[in-house]
Amino acid sequence: MSVEQPESTAPPEGSVEESSSDPSRRAFIASTAVVGGAVVTSGLAVGPSVFGAEAAAAAEAAPTSRVSLSVNGRRHTVTVDNRTSLLDLLREHLDLTGSKKGCNAGACGACTVLVDGRRVNSCLTLAVRLDGAEITTVEGLAKGERLHPLQQAFIDQDAFQCGFCTPGQIMSGVGCVQEGHTGSPEEIREFRSGNICRCGCYVKIVRAVEQAAHGK
Known part of the structure; x- marks a missing residue:
C-alpha cells in the first residue's frame, strides 16, 4: 500500500521566504512615504522635525x-x-x-x-x-532748505559718485570735525578709515571735510 507524500512547501532554491511577521525590505520601503513634510511609516505619521518646531517656537x-x-x-x-x-x-x-x-x-x-x-x-x-x-x-543734518556745511562741501567738491556710501561718509565726516580730527589730510584719512568708498572718491571726500572744518 502506497502512502501519498504531502507536497513540499519549502521555497525554491535561491529564493527568500517572506514572513508576515517579518516583512521584506521591499515591502518596508513600499510602506514608507514622505508626504507634505510628514514621514508616514507603516501607518504612523510623524510631523516635521522637532528641531524646526523648536526654532519656530523660539522665534514666536x-x-x-x-x-x-x-x-x-x-x-x-x-x-x-x-x-x-x-x-x-x-x-x-x-x-x-x-x-x-x-x-x-x-x-x-x-x-x-x-x-x-x-x-x-x-x-x-x-x-x-x-x-x-x-x-x-x-x-x-539740514536745517530746512539749508544744507549742513559738510553736505554742501560734498556737492562743491564732487565728493561722491554712486552715492551709496555718501550718508555714512557725511556722518563720519561730521563726527570727525566735532572730534577735532581735521588737522591734516593724513589725520582726516586716518580717523575716517572705517568708511569705504567703492568708487574711490577718497581725495575729494578729504577735501570736503577740510572745507567744512576750515572753510577751505
Whole structure:
C-alpha cells in the first residue's frame, strides 16, 4: 500500500521566504512615504522635525523691549525684538532709510550715525541699549532748505559718485570735525578709515571735510 507524500512547501532554491511577521525590505520601503513634510511609516505619521518646531517656537517667543529715544530731535517710543540693530530700527521701524545697509558687519561704514555725538556703526549697535539716547542721522543734518556745511562741501567738491556710501561718509565726516580730527589730510584719512568708498572718491571726500572744518 502506497502512502501519498504531502507536497513540499519549502521555497525554491535561491529564493527568500517572506514572513508576515517579518516583512521584506521591499515591502518596508513600499510602506514608507514622505508626504507634505510628514514621514508616514507603516501607518504612523510623524510631523516635521522637532528641531524646526523648536526654532519656530523660539522665534514666536523672542523677547522684546520698549525703547524710547530721540532721533533727529524727535522722540520715538517703540517695542522691538531685543536683537534689533539700531540700523534696522531706523530703516524698518522709523522709515529713515538714509543710513545704508552695506556689509551689515561693521566693515564698510555705510550705516554710520551719531549716538550722543559719537560716531557708531548702527548695524552693530543694539537698539535696546540706547534707551534715552540722542541719535542723529543724515536726514537730521539740514536745517530746512539749508544744507549742513559738510553736505554742501560734498556737492562743491564732487565728493561722491554712486552715492551709496555718501550718508555714512557725511556722518563720519561730521563726527570727525566735532572730534577735532581735521588737522591734516593724513589725520582726516586716518580717523575716517572705517568708511569705504567703492568708487574711490577718497581725495575729494578729504577735501570736503577740510572745507567744512576750515572753510577751505
